[in-house]
Amino acid sequence: MARITAGVATSHIPAVGAAIDLGKTGEDYWKPVFAGYEWTKAWEREQKPDVVILVYNDHASAFDMKVIPTFAIGCAEEFKPADEGWGPRPVPVVRGHPDLAWHIAQSCILDEFDMTIINEMDVDHGLTVPLSLVFGQPEQWPARIIPLAVNVVTYPPPTGNRCWALGEAIRRAVESFDEDLNVQVWGTGGMSHQLQGPRAGLINAEWDNCFLDRLEGDTDELRHIPHIEYLRETGSEGIEMVMWLIMRGALGPRTHTLHRHYHVPASNTAVGHIVLEPVE
Amino acid sequence: MTGPKDVKSYLEDFEDIPGTRVFTAKRARQGYHLNQFAMSLMKADNRERWKADERAYLDEWPLTEEQKQAVLDRDYNRMLDLGGNIYFLSKVFSTDGKSFLQAVSTMTGMSVEDYQAMMLQGGRSPDGVRSKKEQG
Numbered sequence: 001m002a003r004i005t006a007g008v009a010t011s012h013i014p015a016v017g018a019a020i021d022l023g024k025t026g027e028d029y030w031k032p033v034f035a036g037y038e039w040t041k042a043w044e045r046e047q048k049p050d051v052v053i054l055v056y057n058d059h060a061s062a063f064d065m066k067v068i069p070t071f072a073i074g075c076a077e078e079f080k081p082a083d084e085g086w087g088p089r090p091v092p093v094v095r096g097h098p099d100l101a102w103h104i105a106q107s108c109i110l111d112e113f114d115m116t117i118i119n120e121m122d123v124d125h126g127l128t129v130p131l132s133l134v135f136g137q138p139e140q141w142p143a144r145i146i147p148l149a150v151n152v153v154t155y156p157p158p159t160g161n162r163c164w165a166l167g168e169a170i171r172r173a174v175e176s177f178d179e180d181l182n183v184q185v186w187g188t189g190g191m192s193h194q195l196q197g198p199r200a201g202l203i204n205a206e207w208d209n210c211f212l213d214r215l216e217g218d219t220d221e222l223r224h225i226p227h228i229e230y231l232r233e234t235g236s237e238g239i240e241m242v243m244w245l246i247m248r249g250a251l252g253p254r255t256h257t258l259h260r261h262y263h264v265p266a267s268n269t270a271v272g273h274i275v276l277e278p279v280e
Numbered sequence: 281m282t283g284p285k286d287v288k289s290y291l292e293d294f295e296d297i298p299g300t301r302v303f304t305a306k307r308a309r310q311g312y313h314l315n316q317f318a319m320s321l322m323k324a325d326n327r328e329r330w331k332a333d334e335r336a337y338l339d340e341w342p343l344t345e346e347q348k349q350a351v352l353d354r355d356y357n358r359m360l361d362l363g364g365n366i367y368f369l370s371k372v373f374s375t376d377g378k379s380f381l382q383a384v385s386t387m388t389g390m391s392v393e394d395y396q397a398m399m400l401q402g403g404r405s406p407d408g409v410r411s412k413k414e415q416g
Contacts, residue, residue, distance in 0.1 A: 014380065015379065015380065015381070059367040059370070060315070060318075060319055060365070060367040060368045060370070060371070061322070064315070064316060064319045064368075065308065065312055065315050065316055065319070065368075066316075082322075083322055083323075083324075084322065084370075084371075084374065085321060085322055085327075085370070085371045085374030085375055086374050153303060153365060153367055154303055154305075154308050154365075155291075155294075155302055155303055155304045155305070156290065192403075194300065194404075195366045195380060195384050196300070196301065196356075196360055196366045196384070196387060197299045197300050197301055197357060197360060197387055198298075198299035198357070198387060198388055198389060199297070199298055199299030199300050199388075199404065199409050200299075200384045200385070200387050200388050200404075201384070201385075201388060201395060201398055201399055201403050201404040202403060202404045202405075202406055202409065203399075203402060203403025203404065203405075204405075204406045205402065207406075226284075227290075228293045228294070231294065231297055231300070231302065232297055232406070232410045232411065233406055233410070234406075236297075236300050236301075236302060264399075264402050264403055265399040265400065265402075265403060267379070267380055267381045267399075268380055268381055268384050268399065270403070
């Protein structure tokens with residue numbers, strides 16, 4: 001049977017991708033950002049996940065204003081890196097896992113989560129930057145990736161509670177898949193940042209760290225944080241953290257922290273990263 | 281439940297946040313063509329035509345004159361007021377060869393250098409900018 005063995009959360013800042021692609025990771029500005037991922041890279045080489053369900057948001061790359069799916073699951077064989085206006089990132093094509101992706105889509109829909117099924121799309125920095133941070137710069141990504149795109153741009157995004165519950169439904173779906181697969185769920189985006197208006201540049205390290213604290217253990221307080229709190233406390237783009245709750249929900253009732261990293265700033269954003277395992 | 285179920289009270293809260301335009305349905309409708317125009321710059325051919333004659337390229341889109349002028353002026357706060365969303369508008373500043381940090385700093389009234397220095401010192405504190413009511 002397939003099983004969810006771990007959860008990873010990380011910011012997905014485009015400038016971090018550019019720093020990797022342009023060979024700037026050794027510069028003083030970037031060193032402390034990347035140092036916090038060394039542990040995870042080594043750990044992933046041992047873990048060798050077969051599949052990563054990667055929760056992210058599309059930043060006006062695959063989806064424009066014509067269609068705005070709340071939860072969209074990528075069921076294709078492969079997904080190409082998107083051209084976001086400066087050419088596609090020089091990273092490998094992302095290979096999907098259509099069998100498991102379709103199984104999750106069907107299972108979630110029967111579980112009353114009405115997923116949008118995507119058979120063709122390009123994937124932007126929201127998905128490829130986390131892959132680069134955790135897997136480095138390989139010729140081919142070492143795992144199959146199931147993209148799960150969440151609308152956190154046009155309001156209202158899904159509630160934190162709904163995201164957590166979707167994670168729980170994904171766990172049920174994975175555990176009912178016959179093939180023996182080591183599956184991880186990654187939640188990306190955040191942490192505090194605001195990219196617009198006179199309040200841009202907002203960072204709230206205290207709030208962010210309190211959020212990281214509460215991803216561990218058996219508390220489910222995070223699922224009850226209303227949107228307005230993310231907006232006030234973590235900036236308008238801090239709302240991306242609801243996507244971390246899909247990862248957390250998928251890990252079951254109790255978790256243990258294996259690794260944690262926090263650094264300000266990368267570009268306009270607080271970098272947050274955590275590795276969790278479910279505790280049976 | 282993790283927030284108000286009533287749409288009206290849910291939206292009203294957003295108006296209380298200083299210096300912030302939440303991308304609500306109202307803004308999404310007002311800015312539909314503005315955002316779709318910005319999105320079109322993801323294609324290399326369109327970028328070339330845009331660079332060759334910005335005004336002519338804008339005139340192909342059903343934007344208001346105010347929206348067109350805000351784009352030509354690269355006035356990002358104004359574009360947000362007129363329904364733009366920053367992720368869509370990022371195609372405009374990316375085409376200009378500008379980073380998020382450079383473009384975002386223009387909305388704060390700070391120089392790029394001062395804005396970057398603020399970020400290096402830990403960013404803008406939420407104290408005093410959580411709520412307009414709190415500011416009095």
